[in-house]
Amino acid sequence: MYFDTIIKNGTVVTACDTFQSDVGIRGGKIAALAASLDSADEIIDASGLYVMPGGIDSHVHLAQPSGDGIVMADDFASGTLSAAFGGNTTVLTFCMQERGTTLRESLKAYHAKAEGECYIDVSFHLVVTDPTSYVLGQELPALVEDGYTSIKVFMTYENLRLRDDQILDTLDSARQSGALVMVHCENEDAIRYLIGKHERNGELAPKFHALSRPAAAEREATHRALSLAEIVGTPIVIVHVSNRQAMEEIERARKRGSKVAGETCPQYLLLTADDLDAAELEGAKFVCSPPPRDKESQEACWEGLQSGTFELFSSDHCPFRYDDDSGKLNEKGKRHFRWIPNGIPGVETRLPILFSEGVSKGRIDINRFVALSSTNHAKQYGLYPQKGTIAIGSDADITLWDPHKQVTITNDILHHGADYTPYHGLEVVGWPVLTMLRGRSIIREGAVQGTLGQGQYLRRTRI
Ligand code: URP
Numbered sequence: 475m476y477f478d479t480i481i482k483n484g485t486v487v488t489a490c491d492t493f494q495s496d497v498g499i500r501g502g503k504i505a506a507l508a509a510s511l512d513s514a515d516e517i518i519d520a521s522g523l524y525v526m527p528g529g530i531d532s533h534v535h536l537a538q539p540s541g542d543g544i545v546m547a548d549d550f551a552s553g554t555l556s557a558a559f560g561g562n563t564t565v566l567t568f569c570m571q572e573r574g575t576t577l578r579e580s581l582k583a584y585h586a587k588a589e590g591e592c593y594i595d596v597s598f599h600l601v602v603t604d605p606t607s608y609v610l611g612q613e614l615p616a617l618v619e620d621g622y623t624s625i626k627v628f629m630t631y632e633n634l635r636l637r638d639d640q641i642l643d644t645l646d647s648a649r650q651s652g653a654l655v656m657v658h659c660e661n662e663d664a665i666r667y668l669i670g671k672h673e674r675n676g677e678l679a680p681k682f683h684a685l686s687r688p689a690a691a692e693r694e695a696t697h698r699a700l701s702l703a704e705i706v707g708t709p710i711v712i713v714h715v716s717n718r719q720a721m722e723e724i725e726r727a728r729k730r731g732s733k734v735a736g737e738t739c740p741q742y743l744l745l746t747a748d749d750l751d752a753a754e755l756e757g758a759k760f761v762c763s764p765p766p767r768d769k770e771s772q773e774a775c776w777e778g779l780q781s782g783t784f785e786l787f788s789s790d791h792c793p794f795r796y797d798d799d800s801g802k803l804n805e806k807g808k809r810h811f812r813w814i815p816n817g818i819p820g821v822e823t824r825l826p827i828l829f830s831e832g833v834s835k836g837r838i839d840i841n842r843f844v845a846l847s848s849t850n851h852a853k854q855y856g857l858y859p860q861k862g863t864i865a866i867g868s869d870a871d872i873t874l875w876d877p878h879k880q881v882t883i884t885n886d887i888l889h890h891g892a893d894y895t896p897y898h899g900l901e902v903v904g905w906p907v908l909t910m911l912r913g914r915s916i917i918r919e920g921a922v923q924g925t926l927g928q929g930q931y932l933r934r935t936r937i
Pocket residue numbers: 535658714761762763764790792816817818
């Protein structure tokens with residue numbers, strides 16, 4: 475059999491197996507796995523490397539309008555290029571419904587931004603902020619049929635949050651159409667109460683962002699979201715979980731029989747609220763929600779990744795420039811934490827962090843790494859087995875990984891649009907050396923080989 479490309483001499487890793495095999499690729503698909511394959515236009519030597527399914531990051535914000543002169547630091551071009559450098563071949567980004575508009579109108583705008591602008595494949599979660607009867611009764615069922623099979627709802631942020639009755643209606647519509655609901659769990663009223671208190675005390679520095687969004691506000695909202703989902707009978711994903719109390723809510727709901735997936739992110743493994751207390755306004759670099767907590771919470775999140783409380787490890791890449799009037803240090807943000815845009819960059823560092831801190835340090839094995847960073851995302855969001863595994867017939871989305879390569883993370887080696895990385899100075903062991911999308915190399919040895927526009931939009935199935 476003749477192939478377009480053969481990856482030779484590598485160690486293939488999936489979510490369940492590790493084995494020596496050559497990989498034959500034809501027409502953008504994996505066509506053969508065998509001890510020795512020889513005839514191809516191109517042969518890539520993967521001696522000493524892991525051959526893994528390309529990373530799938532199911533929680534990425536790109537080109538989102540952020541209001542008030544604030545501009546997100548990545549569009550689809552820079553964000554997907556940065557993701558590819560980090561070993562990813564698919565990102566699931568968010569399409570935000572602006573209140574007063576329909577989901578279709580928002581989608582039209584996001585498709586226009588992404589069309590021809592992606593280095594890797596993309597798909598959209600729908601963020602429902604205005605659940606009118608038209609949106610829930612007409613639009614959502616038709617959009618799910620069209621392959622938009624996941625939605626996100628917020629319990630915080632005044633301009634995004636849904637009330638409980640709205641969440642129930644949205645969960646019910648999702649249940650009927652077979653969509654999966656992702657929930658951002660923080661109690662907005664409690665947060666506003668605490669912000670008011672800090673304001674009255676003149677406590678306006680970045681560290682008060684963390685103090686105004688305590689674990690109890692996340693735990694309460696997590697409990698409520700799980701209870702509402704249980705009442706309606708809808709599967710949900712609790713996204714960006716930061717601490718043990720919220721994890722315990724997920725575990726308890728599972729014991730009651732609820733279908734719930736949990737997600738955590740690098741910031742909850744490596745950062746703490748102390749980072750928001752850095753000198754001058756440096757703490758603004760770490761402002762995200764939920765905020766990073768403490769060492770015990772980091773330990774809890776590792777336990778959750780090991781035990782299965784978390785099946786998803788995502789970046790929640792939500793990049794803003796730091797030293798910039800349209801970013802973290804906008805005029806109002808310099809004076810009051812409330813106006814510092816929430817979110818940090820991380821799409822390029824997600825996999826190296828999980829590999830280095832997880833696999834290289836012996837906290838998880840390599841198969842769990844693949845599950846947490848690729849396979850489970852494909853399964854959860856309706857892309858499996860086209861994506862997320864190394865199997866005959868799957869897309870040849872492959873990352874070659876050097877498990878011994880040592881890299882010190884600094885912003886100048888990254889490719890996102892932000893002017894900083896929250897992980898500056900972190901030394902990692904393990905780095906992606908080739909990222910391939912549907913059989914074509916996009917990144918090889920740190921150089922771009924792919925072309926803008928080779929990433930495609932992905933329709934997804936219901937789970
Ligand atoms: O601070 C964060 N996480 N910003 C991104 C938006 C979100 O809630 O996921």
